[in-house]
Amino acid sequence: MSERKRVAILISGRGSNMKALVEASQDPAYPAEIALVLSNRPSATGLAYAEGAGISTCVIDHKSHASRESFDAAIDAKLRPSRIELVALAGFMRIMTAGFVEAWRDRMINIHPSLLPSYKGLYTHERALADGVKIHGCTSHFVRHDVDAGPIIAQAAVPVLEGDTPDTLSARVLAAEHQLYPHALRLVASGQAHVRDERVIISAQSMAAAPLINPPLR
Numbered sequence: 009m010s011e012r013k014r015v016a017i018l019i020s021g022r023g024s025n026m027k028a029l030v031e032a033s034q035d036p037a038y039p040a041e042i043a044l045v046l047s048n049r050p051s052a053t054g055l056a057y058a059e060g061a062g063i064s065t066c067v068i069d070h071k072s073h074a075s076r077e078s079f080d081a082a083i084d085a086k087l088r089p090s091r092i093e094l095v096a097l098a099g100f101m102r103i104m105t106a107g108f109v110e111a112w113r114d115r116m117i118n119i120h121p122s123l124l125p126s127y128k129g130l131y132t133h134e135r136a137l138a139d140g141v142k143i144h145g146c147t148s149h150f151v152r153h154d155v156d157a158g159p160i161i162a163q164a165a166v167p168v169l170e171g172d173t174p175d176t177l178s179a180r181v182l183a184a185e186h187q188l189y190p191h192a193l194r195l196v197a198s199g200q201a202h203v204r205d206e207r208v209i210i211s212a213q214s215m216a217a218a219p220l221i222n223p224p225l226r
Protein backbone atom coordinates (compact mmCIF):
# COMPACT_ATOMS: atom_id res chain seq x y z
CA MET A 9 0.00 0.00 0.00
CA SER A 10 1.28 3.49 -0.77
CA GLU A 11 2.16 5.81 2.08
CA ARG A 12 -0.75 7.54 3.73
CA LYS A 13 -0.48 11.30 4.01
CA ARG A 14 -0.10 12.64 7.54
CA VAL A 15 -2.92 15.11 8.19
CA ALA A 16 -3.51 17.66 10.95
CA ILE A 17 -7.07 18.82 11.54
CA LEU A 18 -7.55 22.30 13.00
CA ILE A 19 -10.75 22.86 14.96
CA SER A 20 -12.33 25.47 17.22
CA GLY A 21 -15.50 23.76 18.38
CA ARG A 22 -17.63 20.66 18.16
CA GLY A 23 -15.57 19.02 15.43
CA SER A 24 -18.23 17.02 13.62
CA ASN A 25 -16.33 17.38 10.33
CA MET A 26 -13.15 16.30 12.12
CA LYS A 27 -15.03 13.22 13.30
CA ALA A 28 -16.10 12.45 9.73
CA LEU A 29 -12.47 12.65 8.58
CA VAL A 30 -11.28 10.49 11.48
CA GLU A 31 -13.93 7.87 10.70
CA ALA A 32 -12.96 7.82 7.03
CA SER A 33 -9.29 7.44 7.94
CA GLN A 34 -10.06 4.37 10.02
CA ASP A 35 -10.29 2.47 6.75
CA PRO A 36 -6.71 1.30 6.07
CA ALA A 37 -7.29 1.90 2.35
CA TYR A 38 -7.98 5.62 2.94
CA PRO A 39 -4.99 7.63 1.67
CA ALA A 40 -4.70 9.87 4.76
CA GLU A 41 -4.11 9.28 8.44
CA ILE A 42 -5.06 11.84 11.06
CA ALA A 43 -1.84 12.43 12.93
CA LEU A 44 -2.89 15.47 14.96
CA VAL A 45 -5.96 17.43 16.02
CA LEU A 46 -5.15 20.98 17.03
CA SER A 47 -7.56 23.45 18.60
CA ASN A 48 -7.18 27.15 19.32
CA ARG A 49 -9.78 26.80 22.07
CA PRO A 50 -9.11 24.68 25.16
CA SER A 51 -12.87 24.15 25.49
CA ALA A 52 -13.41 22.73 21.97
CA THR A 53 -15.66 19.73 22.48
CA GLY A 54 -14.11 17.96 19.49
CA LEU A 55 -10.87 17.45 21.44
CA ALA A 56 -12.41 14.76 23.64
CA TYR A 57 -13.53 12.75 20.64
CA ALA A 58 -10.05 12.92 19.09
CA GLU A 59 -8.42 11.84 22.34
CA GLY A 60 -10.89 8.96 22.61
CA ALA A 61 -9.94 7.92 19.08
CA GLY A 62 -6.29 7.75 20.16
CA ILE A 63 -5.19 10.79 18.14
CA SER A 64 -2.57 13.25 19.39
CA THR A 65 -4.21 16.51 20.34
CA CYS A 66 -2.82 19.93 21.06
CA VAL A 67 -4.24 23.29 22.17
CA ILE A 68 -2.62 26.48 20.97
CA ASP A 69 -4.72 29.22 22.48
CA HIS A 70 -4.77 32.34 20.33
CA LYS A 71 -5.45 34.37 23.45
CA SER A 72 -1.97 33.63 24.73
CA HIS A 73 -0.40 35.13 21.61
CA ALA A 74 0.03 38.86 21.15
CA SER A 75 -0.18 38.76 17.36
CA ARG A 76 -1.54 36.60 14.57
CA GLU A 77 2.04 36.09 13.39
CA SER A 78 3.11 34.61 16.70
CA PHE A 79 -0.02 32.40 16.88
CA ASP A 80 0.52 31.08 13.36
CA ALA A 81 4.22 30.52 14.05
CA ALA A 82 3.29 28.42 17.08
CA ILE A 83 0.96 26.30 14.94
CA ASP A 84 3.62 25.88 12.28
CA ALA A 85 6.15 24.91 14.93
CA LYS A 86 3.79 22.12 16.02
CA LEU A 87 2.94 20.88 12.52
CA ARG A 88 6.49 20.55 11.18
CA PRO A 89 8.00 18.24 13.83
CA SER A 90 4.80 16.20 13.67
CA ARG A 91 5.72 15.63 9.98
CA ILE A 92 2.34 16.93 8.85
CA GLU A 93 1.87 16.93 5.09
CA LEU A 94 -1.69 18.22 4.78
CA VAL A 95 -3.80 20.51 6.95
CA ALA A 96 -7.60 20.26 7.06
CA LEU A 97 -9.45 23.18 8.62
CA ALA A 98 -12.69 21.97 10.17
CA GLY A 99 -14.63 24.78 11.79
CA PHE A 100 -11.37 26.55 12.65
CA MET A 101 -12.47 30.08 13.47
CA ARG A 102 -9.21 31.99 13.02
CA ILE A 103 -8.03 33.85 9.95
CA MET A 104 -4.48 32.77 9.12
CA THR A 105 -1.72 35.17 8.10
CA ALA A 106 -0.64 35.39 4.47
CA GLY A 107 2.73 33.90 5.44
CA PHE A 108 1.16 30.80 7.01
CA VAL A 109 -1.25 30.34 4.10
CA GLU A 110 1.62 30.59 1.61
CA ALA A 111 3.74 28.13 3.60
CA TRP A 112 0.92 25.58 3.32
CA ARG A 113 -0.23 26.56 -0.16
CA ASP A 114 -2.03 23.70 -1.91
CA ARG A 115 -1.54 21.59 1.21
CA MET A 116 -4.31 23.17 3.32
CA ILE A 117 -8.02 22.61 2.71
CA ASN A 118 -11.25 23.89 4.22
CA ILE A 119 -14.94 23.04 4.34
CA HIS A 120 -17.46 25.87 4.03
CA PRO A 121 -21.26 25.65 4.43
CA SER A 122 -22.32 27.19 1.13
CA LEU A 123 -21.91 26.68 -2.59
CA LEU A 124 -18.97 29.05 -3.03
CA PRO A 125 -18.48 31.66 -4.33
CA SER A 126 -21.97 32.39 -2.98
CA TYR A 127 -22.26 33.16 0.71
CA LYS A 128 -18.72 33.53 1.91
CA GLY A 129 -18.40 34.29 5.60
CA LEU A 130 -20.85 33.61 8.40
CA TYR A 131 -24.62 33.03 8.60
CA THR A 132 -24.68 31.28 5.24
CA HIS A 133 -27.94 29.45 5.90
CA GLU A 134 -29.79 32.56 7.07
CA ARG A 135 -28.64 34.45 3.99
CA ALA A 136 -29.55 31.62 1.60
CA LEU A 137 -33.06 31.47 3.12
CA ALA A 138 -33.45 35.24 2.92
CA ASP A 139 -32.55 35.12 -0.78
CA GLY A 140 -35.01 32.31 -1.47
CA VAL A 141 -32.50 30.09 -3.26
CA LYS A 142 -33.80 26.60 -4.04
CA ILE A 143 -30.42 24.87 -3.86
CA HIS A 144 -27.76 25.37 -1.20
CA GLY A 145 -24.83 23.25 -0.09
CA CYS A 146 -21.21 23.09 0.89
CA THR A 147 -17.78 23.41 -0.65
CA SER A 148 -14.35 22.03 0.06
CA HIS A 149 -11.53 24.18 -1.27
CA PHE A 150 -7.84 24.88 -0.97
CA VAL A 151 -7.12 27.76 1.40
CA ARG A 152 -5.96 31.12 0.15
CA HIS A 153 -5.43 34.33 2.07
CA ASP A 154 -8.83 35.68 0.98
CA VAL A 155 -11.36 34.11 3.30
CA ASP A 156 -13.54 31.35 1.81
CA ALA A 157 -11.80 31.69 -1.53
CA GLY A 158 -9.36 29.33 -3.17
CA PRO A 159 -9.54 26.57 -5.76
CA ILE A 160 -12.65 24.42 -5.32
CA ILE A 161 -12.04 20.70 -4.84
CA ALA A 162 -15.62 19.44 -4.51
CA GLN A 163 -19.14 20.64 -3.77
CA ALA A 164 -22.36 19.05 -2.54
CA ALA A 165 -25.79 20.50 -3.24
CA VAL A 166 -28.89 20.08 -1.09
CA PRO A 167 -32.44 21.29 -1.74
CA VAL A 168 -33.91 24.15 0.27
CA LEU A 169 -37.35 22.97 1.39
CA GLU A 170 -40.54 24.85 2.12
CA GLY A 171 -40.63 25.71 5.81
CA ASP A 172 -36.86 25.39 6.28
CA THR A 173 -35.34 27.31 9.15
CA PRO A 174 -31.64 28.06 9.52
CA ASP A 175 -31.47 25.04 11.84
CA THR A 176 -33.14 22.53 9.52
CA LEU A 177 -31.17 23.78 6.52
CA SER A 178 -27.91 23.75 8.44
CA ALA A 179 -28.53 20.15 9.55
CA ARG A 180 -29.11 19.10 5.93
CA VAL A 181 -25.96 20.88 4.78
CA LEU A 182 -23.93 19.49 7.68
CA ALA A 183 -24.90 15.94 6.76
CA ALA A 184 -23.64 16.70 3.24
CA GLU A 185 -20.41 18.18 4.67
CA HIS A 186 -19.74 14.92 6.48
CA GLN A 187 -19.84 13.08 3.15
CA LEU A 188 -18.09 15.73 1.11
CA TYR A 189 -15.08 16.50 3.29
CA PRO A 190 -13.72 12.94 3.52
CA HIS A 191 -14.22 12.67 -0.24
CA ALA A 192 -12.28 15.92 -0.85
CA LEU A 193 -9.46 14.88 1.47
CA ARG A 194 -9.28 11.54 -0.30
CA LEU A 195 -8.93 13.28 -3.68
CA VAL A 196 -6.15 15.53 -2.37
CA ALA A 197 -4.27 12.92 -0.34
CA SER A 198 -4.33 10.39 -3.17
CA GLY A 199 -2.98 12.96 -5.63
CA GLN A 200 -6.12 12.86 -7.78
CA ALA A 201 -6.82 16.55 -7.16
CA HIS A 202 -4.21 19.13 -7.94
CA VAL A 203 -4.15 22.85 -8.60
CA ARG A 204 -3.39 24.22 -12.02
CA ASP A 205 -3.88 27.93 -12.78
CA GLU A 206 -5.86 28.31 -9.56
CA ARG A 207 -8.37 25.63 -10.52
CA VAL A 208 -8.52 22.09 -9.26
CA ILE A 209 -8.01 19.38 -11.84
CA ILE A 210 -9.45 16.00 -10.87
CA SER A 211 -7.82 13.09 -12.63
CA ALA A 212 -9.81 10.01 -13.65
CA GLN A 213 -13.09 11.77 -13.01
CA SER A 214 -16.26 9.80 -13.64
CA MET A 215 -19.59 11.31 -14.63
CA ALA A 216 -21.37 13.16 -11.85
CA ALA A 217 -24.76 11.87 -10.74
CA ALA A 218 -28.00 13.25 -12.14
CA PRO A 219 -28.63 16.97 -11.61
CA LEU A 220 -30.33 18.03 -8.42
CA ILE A 221 -33.47 19.87 -9.51
CA ASN A 222 -35.50 21.54 -6.82
CA PRO A 223 -38.50 21.57 -6.77
CA PRO A 224 -38.31 18.09 -8.29
CA LEU A 225 -39.60 17.51 -11.83
CA ARG A 226 -42.41 15.35 -10.43
Ligand code: GRF
Pocket residue numbers: 019021022023024025026098099100119120121182185
Ligand atom coordinates in the same frame (compact mmCIF):
# COMPACT_ATOMS: atom_id res chain seq x y z
C1 GRF B 1 -19.16 23.59 9.54
O1 GRF B 1 -20.41 24.01 9.10
C2 GRF B 1 -18.09 23.99 8.57
O2 GRF B 1 -18.53 23.99 7.25
C3 GRF B 1 -17.78 25.40 9.00
O3 GRF B 1 -17.86 25.37 10.40
C4 GRF B 1 -18.73 24.33 10.81
C5 GRF B 1 -17.94 23.46 11.72
O4 GRF B 1 -18.71 22.44 12.30
N1 GRF B 1 -16.51 25.81 8.49
P1 GRF B 1 -17.99 21.22 13.03
O5 GRF B 1 -17.10 21.82 14.12
O6 GRF B 1 -17.18 20.49 12.01
O7 GRF B 1 -19.09 20.40 13.61
